[in-house]
Amino acid sequence: MAATRATLVHVASLAGVSVASASRALNGMVASPETVAKVRAAAASLGYVPDATARSLKLGHSLQLAFAVDDVGNPVYVEMMRAIETVVSRSGYRLLVSSTGAGPTDAVDLVRSLSRGYADGLVISPLRVTSELVSELQRAAVPVVVVGSLPAEVRLDTVQTNSAHGVGLAVAHLIETGRRRIGFVNGPLDTTPGSARQRGFEGAYAAVGLQADVHEVQQVAKDFTVAAGRTAALELLDRHRAGSGAVMLDAIIAANDLLAFGVIHAVLELGLRVPQDVAVVGMDDTELASVFNPGLTSVSLGSAARGRHAAELLLARLTDPQLPASRIVVQPRLVVRGSTDIAATHDGSRR
Amino acid sequence: MAATRATLVHVASLAGVSVASASRALNGMVASPETVAKVRAAAASLGYVPDATARSLKLGHSLQLAFAVDDVGNPVYVEMMRAIETVVSRSGYRLLVSSTGAGPTDAVDLVRSLSRGYADGLVISPLRVTSELVSELQRAAVPVVVVGSLPAEVRLDTVQTNSAHGVGLAVAHLIETGRRRIGFVNGPLDTTPGSARQRGFEGAYAAVGLQADVHEVQQVAKDFTVAAGRTAALELLDRHRAGSGAVMLDAIIAANDLLAFGVIHAVLELGLRVPQDVAVVGMDDTELASVFNPGLTSVSLGSAARGRHAAELLLARLTDPQLPASRIVVQPRLVVRGSTDIAATHDGSRR
DNA sequence: GTTCCCACTGGAAACGTTTCCACGTGCTAG
DNA sequence: CTAGCACGTGGAAACGTTTCCAGTGGGAAC
Structure with a gap:
């Protein structure tokens, strides 16, 4: 029952190595076998778990993706969300869900807030597409995939249906x-x-x-x-x-x-x-x-297919930001x- | 189109004050009116938005809450989630949802992962309650509220229905x-x-x-x-x-x-x-x-009422961790x- | 005129990581 | 025998905040 959680410093000192070595040992970077062993043992005995926040701050990404929709309760969005959650969590990302609500500015606020850096990307399915929202989406701080139609000239990843x-x-x-x-x-x-x-x-x-x-x-x-x-x-x-x-x-x-x-x-x-x-x-x-x-x-x-495509598109863009904006169309049946x-x-x- | 996002250092230097003063000015701590004005202006002109991750690291909390459930797609859970999302976002928290899936260890893993510190609390509604899950819930790194029944001796916040x-x-x-x-x-x-x-x-x-x-x-x-x-x-x-x-x-x-x-x-x-x-x-x-x-x-x-209660219980415990474990029962109708x-x-x- | 207090400020430490850099070693090639 | 290299290591900087602490100045009280 440690009063406070074990940090890398504790692990390092218990293992008798520097913090740098401890970090390297745990992350599989270059390190001697015996160092790795010592550090692993120390980490295990302390129940060390790396802190996600500190890691994010240093690495510059949050390992979180956001899904925004007018109303999470709508069955269409539920299926979409389930599909997104599946894809996203398989790739080690966590999923943030937010209901933007009916208010037209709520979605805009949400997109703006992305520059706080709590998410690495966004899938959004807006019911109403205002020009303000579009311009906000284009200047968003992180990659955005839109499920739904946008004005033709907008260069953003979209997943649509006809x-x-x-x-x-x-x-x-x-x-x-x-x-x-x-x-x-x-x-x-x-x-x-x-x-x-x-x-x-x-x-x-x-x-x-x-x-x-x-x-x-x-x-x-x-x-x-x-x-x-x-x-x-x-x-x-x-x-x-x-x-x-x-x-x-x-x-x-x-x-x-x-x-x-x-x-x-x-x-x-x-x-x-x-x-x-x-x-x-x-x-x-x-x-x-x-x-x-x-x-x-x-x-x-x-809906499920669109969700899946949207999530995959987002992941692809995250690994290669240079990709040209693509548009996937799911045919109705x-x-x-x-x-x-x-x-x-x-x-x-x-x- | 700033190549990189504006940070507090930029704001401070533009305003001609120290980072400390800038921080204070923006957070409404003690600061002279003219400092506040200068900093506000600088922040606005740079489009400064504070970084959530850095803030979390320093403050020690993430402003995120998690909701875990076997299958997000189930209508019962959807209503619950909608209620939770409403309560939680009203208090300034973001909501993470995760499907733990049918696998019995998935829920356990999820609870363990809470010690990574990416969420300040958890609402979980497990379909199957194993003893391993219970013990993991009790030693969880953050407050947990369980929607559903637990063995009588377990001292955890729960929201149940008869x-x-x-x-x-x-x-x-x-x-x-x-x-x-x-x-x-x-x-x-x-x-x-x-x-x-x-x-x-x-x-x-x-x-x-x-x-x-x-x-x-x-x-x-x-x-x-x-x-x-x-x-x-x-x-x-x-x-x-x-x-x-x-x-x-x-x-x-x-x-x-x-x-x-x-x-x-x-x-x-x-x-x-x-x-x-x-x-x-x-x-x-x-x-x-x-x-x-x-x-x-x-x-x-x-379902909606249970979700709402669970979220409120969690928020209450976050503000006062000393609260005795409470059990809310929602009567069927x-x-x-x-x-x-x-x-x-x-x-x-x-x- | 001195003392005290108060409002405000800037420097620096801290949160927990990762990673750059410089510094040993011990080896092989010349 | 020395130069060079590969490998492993530790110190320290960095990510962007908040906050402690020690100051600064000016005004009021004596």
């Missing part, structure tokens, strides 16, 4: 299975995902030659949550009733799995069936999608389940 | 709503939650005077996942068929929401209805429970939804 194309997959699938009156519950348009998905929807809508006005079949939810999805869907469905009161939509795409769950709730509340009356497609293919009842057809945007395909209803498998 | 009582609530609710043949899908018995819930189930079963053998109505899943829950439920239901093939259970309690989702899948696959033929109760009341369809009746064990109560089926609210 979510516009993802919406296209969803539309194509619905058309293929006979739906013609497709609604869209989107998230806030000032978020990067929100605007990308709107573009995707408009494009897909035009491509398949549907006649209706896009704005008539789109409804914007106030955020990416289940409750907001339900509210938006109720409004959307209400807007599309025929004179008889019959609903005129036969499918709804949601910008997000959480929104999609809300949409399903709304549809069921109105006494309609999923997928027979209204098919529903989500996006992100979170773990919950396969668990839900009915299973949620969802466009996988590869449609996973069909019961919410669009009655035959798949009781698929209890987890993807 | 999950045995939680199972009791579930049983009582089912009895009250007319069910008499209640099955139990548990997680692995060598985990702390698993064994506690088994005791709870046995106690409750005896208390209400049900006649059947407990072991006949219990089925152990191989882990706490949806897939395992489904498999276990299929087996359990199969064991309890009458000669006619009719199922003889009218309710199943699962040790975990994920298991419960699996159970519901199994029940539906067999062509039975939830809750009319078989009622299902989960445990943890994760966000998914309210989202699921039907809404899952679940015993809330207050039953949240009734559609999976046991047909009237609550279309409750779209989020708790």
Whole structure:
């Protein structure tokens, strides 16, 4: 029960060598076999463990990486985080997690604070990309990898997904299975995902030659949550009733799995069936999608894969800072389940 | 674009004062108004930001707290983590998260590594509590708060929940709503939650005077996942068929929401209805429970509250290490939804 | 006019490492 | 026999802070 932790000085004096030799012996630098033995023995008997802070100060790096996200609780980010944690810890780094929160300046503050030197790199997945954030990211004190889209001219490592194309997959699938009156519950348009998905929807809508006005079949939810999805869907469905009161939509795409769950709730509340009356497609293919009842057809945007790539990109840049900025694109993939395909209803498998 | 970051020496020399004065001026210690002004100006013009590592080394604390858990991806832990992150960051600490993984020695290694001094405290929520882990926790280099149960004699801060009582609530609710043949899908018995819930189930079963053998109505899943829950439920239901093939259970309690989702899948696959033929109760009341369809009746064990308490306990101990070890118990609470109560089926609210 | 105190300051030590540098040794090559 | 080299070592500087300590000056009290 040492009152205070053993330091290298104690080890050195117990081993009867200088601190320099002790350090070398423990770190496998040049040292005679007997020195190594003596030092090892001394270290073991004192229960010596090198101090991470002192080491960091001297070496100039912290062996820590940060992951920043608006809300750690969101399932998409959880999968991403798990993947990042795996990669990062395998390389001997520790992972700092911070919720930047909704406030637009919080993310900026976080990036600025990186110059305190507590982390060697950052993976960030911002919901809203302001120009202030972008410029702050570019002048960040440590390498940054962005998960999400940035203005084209920005030279930063990014990992993206083609979510516009993802919406296209969803539309194509619905058309293929006979739906013609497709609604869209989107998230806030000032978020990067929100605007990308709107573009995707408009494009897909035009491509398949549907006649209706896009704005008539789109409804914007106030955020990416289940409750907001339900509210938006109720409004959307209400807007599309025929004179008889019959609903005129036969499918709804949601910008997000959480929104999609809300949409399903709304549809069921109105006494309609999923997928027979209204098919529903989500996006992100979170773990919950396969668990839900009915299973949620969802466009996988590869959260785990994106997390893994982001972490690997960051590690690569740390070992070679000269690398040109690279951009990895993870292609979306449609996973069909019961919410669009009655035959798949009781698929209890987890993807 | 400074080639190297500005340090306090630069600030001091630009301001024309000593490093000592510069430090004092910036930290609000005694200093003349004009010194403060000069130093502030110099710091601002150089974009000076104090180095976290050097500060930590000198001050002897890292301003970092760690959160360790078997799998960051599990929804229960996610809510816990979110709560911890909120509390901790509000107090100016950063949060390190680490998945200790299934390996039993990983947690031990992690606790040992705390003596490297990279964190000032730890919140840990181990699935399996070995005696080696306990002794390591007791001799840990920094304060530790355990979320979960420990042997009674261990003097450590803990935040617990009475999950045995939680199972009791579930049983009582089912009895009250007319069910008499209640099955139990548990997680692995060598985990702390698993064994506690088994005791709870046995106690409750005896208390209400049900006649059947407990072991006949219990089925152990191989882990706490949806897939395992489904498999276990299929087996359990199969064991309890009458000669006619009719199922003889009218309710199943699962040790975990994920298991419960699996159970519901199994029940539906067999062509039975939830809750009319078989009622299902989960445990943890994760966000998914309210989202699921039907809404899952679940015993809330207050994950977020436990996380918050754990973080606060840790902060309190950091400010006063002499505090006696305290034990906070969060009482379970039953949240009734559609999976046991047909009237609550279309409750779209989020708790 | 002296003494005391107070507010403020700068030099230097310290936190626990790693690493530069100079200094032995003992050897081999010339 | 000496120059050179390889190897191993210890002293000391360095990383960027904070803080102890000993001063400095000026003003108030006697």
